[in-house]
Amino acid sequence: MDGMFFDNGQVLIRTVTVGLLAYICLVAFLRLSGRRTLSKMNAFDLVVTVALGSTFATILLNKDVSLAQGALAMALLIGLQFIVTWTSVRVGWVRRLVTGEPALLFHHGQFLRSAMRAARVTEDEVRSAIRAAGIETVANVAAVVLETDGSFSVVREERSEGESSLARVGRPDAP
Structure with a gap:
């Protein structure tokens, strides 16, 4: 002791x-x-x-x-x-x-399953990122990208005025 x-x-x-x-x-x-x-x-x-x-x-x-x-x-x-x-x-x-490259996970209503599998991301995680960006439905989303820092970027579908907006959502389990 x-x-x-x-x-x-x-x-x-x-x-x-x-x-x-x-x-x-x-x-x-x-x-x-x-x-x-x-x-x-x-x-x-x-x-x-x-x-x-x-x-x-x-x-x-x-x-x-x-x-x-x-x-x-x-x-x-x-x-x-x-x-x-x-x-x-x-x-x-x-x-x-x-740093790697960003991965497109969702594009105009379609989950890109092979890209999601390669990035080890589930559909629920993509949907969660969409909700966190304040978007109610996937119909209002043009794309979801997994960035090199592990955050999600959610791009809204273009509006009637021709606008598009980008929302970044952090990924809690990102490195």
């Missing part, structure tokens, strides 16, 4: 000191990397965010990992994310590899 609740004051002081300094490093790195790092996440961004959290926790709790090593690991993760996102903005195949 010795050390179960408290080892010594030095361990606590180390945790507070390293935690504060690691937090300052993380915030500084995130600010330097730009707004894209903190934007709405796709699957790639989620992985980097989880890795950053894991790295931060390791710096705090593992006395075998120095602050310098942890800061370098965080800088490396953020730097790699910056390179990938910078490249994906400029190179189409990299963008498709990292």
Whole structure:
């Protein structure tokens, strides 16, 4: 039972000191990397965010990992994310590899079953997105698209004035 609740004051002081300094490093790195790092996440961004959290926790709790090593690991993760996102903005195949492409799931009254199966989306989820967009019936929907961030975009059927509107609905189980 010795050390179960408290080892010594030095361990606590180390945790507070390293935690504060690691937090300052993380915030500084995130600010330097730009707004894209903190934007709405796709699957790639989620992985980097989880890795950053894991790295931060390791710096705090593992006395075998120095602050310098942890800061370098965080800088490396953020730097790699910056390179990938910078490249994906400029190179189409990299963008498709990292973020994927939107999937058309419903088009003018028809559920596109093969696209829904490939995206692992049910008809009930599409109908739910339509309701969340404030549309009463599928007859009033031109299209439903599953976006690369996991949200649904619902496009209303054109109105008599020739208007069309777009509503984005978040997907709760999206990465």
